Amino acid sequence: MNPNVGLIQRLEKQVTRLPQAVVKLENAIEETRQEYRDAATVLKQPFKYADALHKARWAVERIGRQMRGEENPQPTLDAELKVMQKIQRANSPVPIGTRSATPAVEAKPAQARTEISSPQRDGMDR
Known part of the structure; x- marks a missing residue:
């Protein structure tokens, strides 16, 4: 048998299965x-x-x-305040005050290399 005949038969079987595959995917x-x-x-x-x-x-x-010692705790949750806090958290994922500067201004550790000049270091450079 010619090897091309087997290839043609396999292709014909795959072609006959295409409508079933289409129905299955639909x-x-x-x-x-x-x-x-x-x-x-x-x-x-x-x-x-x-x-x-x-x-x-x-x-x-x-x-x-x-537990903190309040006698008669009353609900003080204001719905409008909660909505404002939620909006603030969504707009600012980093808590306010935790970052000292913007990322563009902050020095990267690799760029912020400083020379050590101390009495211990003097005389060691030879």
């Missing part, structure tokens, strides 16, 4: 699109445990305040 695409639609629908719904989460956070804060 089904996978449709499943993925449906998962996306389901996820988008779920994301539009409000978090159903938001109230319980808020109460639990307040309980943790109240316990912390009691």
Whole structure:
């Protein structure tokens, strides 16, 4: 048998399987699109445990305040203040005051080489 005949037969089999592969990929695409639609629908719904989460956070804060010695801790969480803090954290990931200068101004360790001139060093250079 000619070696080209085997190659032609394999190619013919692959060509006959192409429609099945197309159907399989189209089904996978449709499943993925449906998962996306389901996820988008779920994301539009409000978090159903938001109230319980808020109460639990307040309980943790109240316990912390009691441990620090407050008599009757009252909630002082202002929703608008929380939103502002969240925006600030998103805009400035590095806490304010922790960086002394901007990265362009800061000297790199490799560039900031200094000469050591001390009495111990004198006389050692020969």
